[in-house]
Amino acid sequence: MLPITSFLSCTEPIDQFECFSTRQKHHAKTYVTGLVAASNKTVQGISNIVLLAKSERALNKFLTEYDWDEDQLNRERLALLQQADDTRWSSEGVVIIDDTFTHKTGKKIPHAGKYYDHGIHTTSGDRTSSTHSTPTRKPPTTRLSPLQENNKRRVELAIELVDELIEIGVRRDTYLFDMFYSTEEFVTHLEEYGKEWVSAVKSDTRVSYGGDRIRVDALSQRIDTVPRTVNGDIYHIWTQKRDVGRLGEVKLLITEKESSDEDEEPSVKYIVSDKIDAPASHLIELYAMRWRVETFFRDTKQDLGFGDCKLRHAAGASADWHLLMLAYSLLKSGAAHSTLGTILGHASSLRNDVKRSFRESVQNLLSWALTSPYRSIDELLHQIDGMFV
Known part of the structure; x- marks a missing residue:
């Protein structure tokens, strides 16, 4: 160098x-x-x-x-980001709530601990984690903190982030997050601010259907889906307003994306939202934007040394x-x-x-x-x- x-x-x-x-x-x-x-x-x-x-x-x-x-x-x-159109906030954008792991060694490293990594389905090594929120690719605020296995601390950090975003004036009406934040406490907090949200839920989440409370993955075996093209990809879709988990009555979208690779496992998602009247294609497009935060984490780890601090x-x-x-x-x-x-x-x-x-x-x-x-x-x-x- x-x-x-x-x-x-x-x-x-x-x-x-x-x-x-x-x-x-x-x-x-x-x-x-x-x-x-x-x-x-x-x-x-x-x-x-x-x-x-x-x-x-x-x-x-x-x-x-x-x-x-x-x-x-x-x-x-x-304030610097507000000076250019490409980085200025707008109400049409979204806020993405997510967290990531960075691998660390050494018992004296701040926030280091052993955590279950859902990405590789194992608990190993010393890890530190950061909960992060970002509107598309222009991150406004973050928290660097250890997470707890019971998921409670994860949701508490997300609530703190939402409060800070509101305080600093981030004008975003829609929040995106994954299944680990799909809790009654978190969505209620968002709705108290008048914010809409789109998330996924776990396959074992209970949903009301036919007078019973069944798992959402069991429901997907009983329904008939309709093929629909969204941004050039074909999805098999079923959607209704249902009582899901402890989230109350929300719009439930079960969607399976077609793949040209015969060896690839079908990609089934169980998406929920308080956007009751939103078209299914709109919810799919919104949820797909959640992966932009993964790009941010990858870039900061590979190119800016996130995790290299000793x-x-x-x-x-x-x-x-x-x-x-x-x-x-x-x-x-x-x-x-x-x-x-x-x-x-x-x-x-x-x-x-x-x-x-x-x-x-x-x-x-x-x-x-x-x-x-x-x-x-x-x-x-x-x-x-x-x-x-």
Whole structure:
């Protein structure tokens, strides 16, 4: 990895942030530049590769000891996103509630613990988790916290996120989430705010049908579905207003997507919503948008080092997460303000924005090496050698 000689241009808005002092702005730009362009995104890795870093110790103190307001940073980050049409909120968007696991090792890592991972159906290793909410691909707020096995803490965090979204003025009318949040407590909380929601429920959820309370997967064996094309895909659909679980009377949609692969298992979903009058195709399209948060988690893990933080200080872990969110938003905001970036910004992955920033860091290095008569090839090689110490 070549040394990074200048802060990335996407970090320029940090100079206007009031949550940081002048010295703190320098550290924030160092850290964000490292999260975007460095290959090793730990404090040590960033301090080694970003030549403007004061020192590893100074960067560590910025994360664990400096007094800067994370909530104010979040508000200023959100205000920045409102300045471009591509990242501005609108009432037509959605909020996605979800959580993710990141693998950690070491008993002293904040929030680390052993949790059941429903994605791989096992409990193993030290894990930390983050509950996250995001309107489409422009995340407004998050919580970094351990989850409890009984699912209660997961729902409590989701309720806190909804309260914060309302407080900061996110104008979204529809919330999307998966089956782990489909609880009476959570949907009631949303409806008290006048929000609509779309979710999935587990196959063993009870539903009223024919005077009985039966499992929803048993109901799917009794009904006749109708084929319908949605966005080029064929779904076999059945929908009615039913009393489902403890959610009360909601619209229930049972849908099976056709696949051209004969070996692929049928994809059956049990979707519920308080949008009683919404067409089935609309609910399918909405629920499909929930996977955008999975793209966000993948991008932040692969490209911005989410999970690479090795700080043993809880405040440092929280600061790292807020700065990672800032890096993500600055990349998206920078893309929205450029002609090329407008095209890249619509890509499903963050990878194009990261590639653009890496190209910029290489350009800055070459400029740094060529524009000063006092710098030689030997000095440049010396800087490169320093990265391997």
